Amino acid sequence: MVDSGVPLRVVSYNVHGQRDDTAALAAVVRQVAPDVVIVQEGPRRFRWRAKSATLAASLGLVVAGGGLPALGNLLLTSLRVRVTGVRHQRYPLTPGRHLRGAAYADCVVGTGARFTVAGSHLATDPAERPGQAQLFKRELDAAPYPVIAAADLNDDPGGPAWRTVSRGLTDAAVAADRADRLTYSCANPRRRIDAVFVDPRISVVDYDVLDTPLTRRASDHFPILVDLRLPAVD
Template sequence: MTAGDAGVPLRVVSYNIHSQRDDTAALAAVVREAKPDVVVVQEGPRRFRWRQRSAALAESFGLVVAAGGLPALGNLLLTSLRVRVTATRCQRFPLTPGRHLRGAAYAECVVGRDARFTLAGSHLSTDPVERPGQAALFKRELDAAATPVIAAADLNEEPAGPAWATVARGLTDAAVAMDRADRPTYSCANPRRRIDALLVDPRITVVGYDVVDTPQTRRASDHFPVLVDLLLPASG
């Protein structure tokens, strides 16, 4: 079997970094130790000097900025030099008066010779009335992708919720695929809810899933990072 037949490996981290309010040295160490190819960040820099702060965050992880930041309202896509980014776009969900602005970031990527995929990240509202509409807008973009999707998001609800069901429709839940759906991702102080999703196109094979719970991750943010190993289909 050739490497192309076996699939092209990709390591993904999805991480709500709590606006870097916690131990930033621990945060950088957590990501560097994971050695990801891509990191999907929620609550990344989105205000004053967001470009410089996003670049500094990426550098602390040993990665580069692919997309997001202020145009995606804090959703940030970071990649290693192994991943080539061919196109990016950002999305803002309609503002509900009195609520926070929310959005999403997308990047068209290639790894290896011809393994193409769409990387997407979002962070949905804490408001259960507002959240389903945002999920529908995010899902519409995922469904329109021309290449296999890898979607990582803080959905702010558990898998039984309607917004989660909308986003997950037709995709593989990496936690379920590895029989680890019982692992909470939030909060580090009182772990009891799985609200951070990593969802992939069925053509992508999930070969590993972990919610990284260590003393270091408990210092780094209020969410645990989700670490997933995938095999991507070659496009050729």
């Protein structure tokens, strides 16, 4: 195990619009005590600010950014993490399809280790996904600090959108030799369409897809849990 750098625990979770067992959802996240949660399908409509704050509080976290401006992508943090900047992105709308977007937050943790966390949820339409992946990747490449990016890509490893987003980054599942852990669906696990990618300067200490009775009640996606070490501050 890597013994230098600043530890950071990250969860990526498509919460299915909180349409399932919300008590189970809260218990799943609280049990692993993450520093950062990257949410897909979070609140994005009426009273989205209050709903986002309620979701964050249920998980023992605070809202860093996202919600309606990022079309349901929500970034939550523990009080250990300080957020210094937030940006949102909306992808072009294809008529008749859902609006999609992304959220980005620049953060500081520990004695000054900086990172940029990003989250997105790409389209189910294979004609839309590649363009959205390119827009997401452009922002990741422009991030001021080492990137931690999580997404429901709606694409399989090796697919066009997956290749675009992962270029130059480390696939945390591959780094931990756990790329066989499937993320969707909880009812019939058959695909790995959810992923966490990190800057090569960030070490992947551990990676898991949490398949438990609670997670099978909480959403239609399994959450990803990743333990990282950020580059040590000089």
